[in-house]
Amino acid sequence: MNKSIIAVAVAIASLSLAGCGSEPSQAAAQQQLQTIDVAKVLVKPVQNWHTYTTRLEAPQEVALMPRVSGVIEQISFQEGDAVKQGDLLFKLDPRPFAAVVDSLKAQIASAQAALSQAQSEAKRAERLTERKAISTEQAESRTSTLRQREAQLLALQAQLQSAELDFQFSEVRAPIDGIISRANITKGNNVLAGQSVLTSIVSNQKMYAYFDIDERTWNQSFARVTAESGQQVVMQKVAETAFAHRGEINFIDNQINHTTGTLRVRAVFDNDEQQLRAGSFARIKLAASQVSEQVIIPERAIGTDLKNRFVLTVAEGNVLEYKLITIGERYGSLRAVSSGLSKDDIIAVNGPARVGPGMPINPNTVTINSDGVAFTLSADSADLVAKQ
Template sequence: MIDQGRRGLQAKLALFGGLLLAAVTATPACAQPSAVPVSVAKAVQQDVPIWLRGLGTVQPNYGVQLRPRVDGTLTQVPIAEGQDVKKGDLLAVIDPRPYQAMLDTAMAKKQQDQAQLANAQADFARYASLVKQDFASHQQLDTQQAMVKQFTASILGDEAQIESAQLNLSFCYITAPFAGRIGLRNVDPGSVVHSGEMTPLISVMQVQPIALTFTLPQDTLPAITKAMGKHPLEVVAYASDDKTELDRGTLLTIDNMIDVSTGTIKVKATFPNASHSLWPGQFVRARLLIGTDAQVVTVPSVAVQHGPDGLYVYQIGPDKTVSVQPVTVTREEDDVSVISRGLAAGAVVVVAGQSRLQAGSKVAIREDASSPVKSGS
């Protein structure tokens, strides 16, 4: 039994040795490393816009909360919620009858005082004639002259009462102060309203054109003011995803003070808003175009790598061998990096597959992914 076990062990050792010898024999003396598949792009020379980005809120160009200025019953609201109105369109009516009666009373009082003034003037003329003939005293003449002045002043007071009554009567008819869009109605017809109420009857917002205020770092203020002195500056509004363009407008003005708590400056732009893509209170991302870098060398931002000694790219030589090329990046615009030093236009750089590369590595270019650099938007 012992001899049989020894013979079995010897057979296993012989088999293992044969397999090991076959593996060593099958290994080539000098294995050639395979080329690393990569995606590439060319460094191109092009114009790159200079955008300043900020967060902002859409505001109506004009916006009012219409409240009653006289007491009374709201009798009519002849417009629909969400309706577009023009300047001067009738929006609401408060019962005008009490104020029409006050106007009629003031006008009647003026007519009465005018009649008394005419009589006083006639008496004054008669007394003036009698005084010349010594048939009346100067005291009577002076008294009559005072009556003329009294009724003249009464008429002036009547005219003021008439103007006040006309003004109150006009307040019964609430009209649109400018062209805009009606909001939701807060008070229904039939309700009794009072002047000075906090709750508005209705709101009107001008949404065409519309305004946008957004903030930018205070360090950008010199560049903005310099660019504004040359030409109007374009502003583009994007949705919260920073990809969907909503509208294009023009920078209107810069605020007169920097926010000391945040170190930012507030700017305001105006937009035509022809498609109603901007709405009051909407949160948007804004981009302000202040200039263009002309004919600079650019590469896709994914090509730029961060190393212990700074930024670099993997540049591909004519023999499909990569080299580590240090570069200086001036700025990034969307997915494009502006290179000020280290690369020339036409250089081929790796944009995907860098994790398996080192200086001197051979590469295989994936033709379907190779494309030139696109301009920043």
Template sequence: MGWSLSAVLVVVVSGCQQSSNEYQPPPPPKVTVATPVVQTVTQFVEENGETEAVERAEVRARVRGFLEEIRFQPAQTVQKGDVLYVIEQDEYIAAQSAARAALTAAEAAIEVADASIKNADVEVTRSNLEYERQKSLFDQDATTKSDFERAVANRDAAVAALNSAQASRSAALADRDKAQAQLEQADLDFGYTEVQAPISGQITRTLIKQGNLVESGSHLATIVARDPIYANFSISDRQALRLQEARLEGTTPSERADFDLTEIPVYLGRELDQGYPFAGNLNYIDQEGVDQETGTLALRAIFDNPDERLLAGLFVRIRVPVGELEDAVLLPEKAVSRDQVGTFVLVVNGEDVVQRREITTGARYGDMIVIATGLEASERVVLEGVQRARPGNPVTATNVTLSPVEMPAMDAPPEASPEAADAEDSASESDDAAAEAAPTERESAETAARPSDAS
């Protein structure tokens, strides 16, 4: 009987141990979900472009000589009229002196000619009087023929002397004008020995070193003005029509006539910028219209650049607002995944079960993206924990609320925002730092998004 009781206890204990070793399924994974933001968004034309300095001028020598001084440092900001170089001046000082001497001599010759003219004029008057007297006497046979002929000769000689003096004065005047012109040219050449900045801006390094001989026309350096700065880009003929129609929609003929292209804002982003942190305005539309060979229309925008964050010659991204889309559905781009099948998001239904939605996307607005098709505005989309969620499996969902996206202005000329650019640069650095981890997380998300065998 005792043995039987022991056997029963062993059986009971064994049964308890087997019950405690049974598999316990883990709790549903935790995810964060939110319904999409539904709002009116600005539609854009997006193209690539290139920045260009508003002003660019080559600094060139205008006279020949040895380069004596260089009065700037590379990359220095210079003002229009600043003396940048000094060319040897001795030769041009001598030319000035020679021109002044020639001018003085010509002016002295004019004075001599004036005195000669005065004397000759007196002699002409006297000889004319004598001629008239002798003629009257000769007509009355009161004088000899030789006396009359002598009076005629004296009169003619006086007139010839006057004409000669006047000719000498004309020659002296011509010499003075020539000497004056030579002096003015000498003064100009001397002034050109100080090479001045033709515009204000930043100057490059010098192309000719001190002590070298420069010729008239030698390229010495270049000055570039980068504030403000241009961005050149082109849009297709279809985009041009879209922009025109969107901008003139609902306007009257008089409003169309008064339409100012500078009212169209333009946004710019550099290669490493997140988004478009620089704001400017359209500045020029090619007046020749659409290029028939390329089918594009050339445009130019202008941007304030006080801190010179935008350099000339940069390849940039351009965004121009062309219209508005009402009731657009937006999600954080991190909620969107992609695999070999296509682009998708994971949603959680009313029973907290994960489902996959195939979608198409539209324009991006910061870290948000438009969901063009495939998603209802009322559906809860997985934002955090995508890698833990599997279609067909339950989850524990925590609801959060997404904030609307701040849209850029459609019409009001925007103001440049260096602070925004700084923030974008910081965000870009953070994105770069996280880039290495992103592929692993995305791969996990794609694996988790595939339906499980059990489902």
């Protein structure tokens, strides 16, 4: 009797303990699920961006050479300074040129006197011929002498004009506005006309950037672009984090290069702040003219699996699912996805850092922030694009 009572009591106690332990175990299992931020993907109208490398070129560049030979007497600029068209840069010793000018002026004075005498004799010959007081041969000789004196005077006047130009060219002046380099030849050295490179000047108010677009890309994305359409571009220099310089296409070559299959295009940039230098390496970014809708997700949501890109989506039962994707253009901290996701997909926004496929999670719903991101290039959004 006592043994039966004890056995029943033990059984009841065991059932009670089992019942008490089931509820905490279920709560503990719930607490073990990781809380993961998830969000529904965005769908936005976007323009694809194309990036090209280039080097900046000045619209005008001059290797400055003297037009006359001589000895440098004076250098009138600070190396590396900005110069204006017409500024005096070099001065050659002007005395040899001045002497030639003076000599020709004297010869012209003599030729004018000889011409005056020849004119008088020719007029006298006409009067004498009318009275038959001089032979026809003598009259023609005096007329011929007059023509020779006229030709001699014209030749000397032409020589004087050339000599005066040489005298002017003894002062070497800036042919364009721009930034001047160092003096390659210093004071006291002899220079040769058309051979000695004194210095160089590059214009600095604008900068050109030439780049080549392959034929397929041009036909797909830029076929409607013309030099007059003002297609906007942005540029990034070496060590810059943003595409901070804005310009526009102002030249498209007239034919495809049959050797490379590319089309040469030029963008022009204002350089009012003097931040651009000729020869600088740069990256050009320009938007395709066509606008299409694409799925947008955060860059950090994308994982890499060998050569594949993937994201983790939330499936039934809040279980993560592996999905391969094809990525498109980057827009700030966001990335377009050209295939692999639909507009209704929900993704793990922080990527596969702490979770993996097949793992159940405790989802925390958030919103993908696209404020301050320009997905298409317009007058209002160009500044935002430049910062991306």
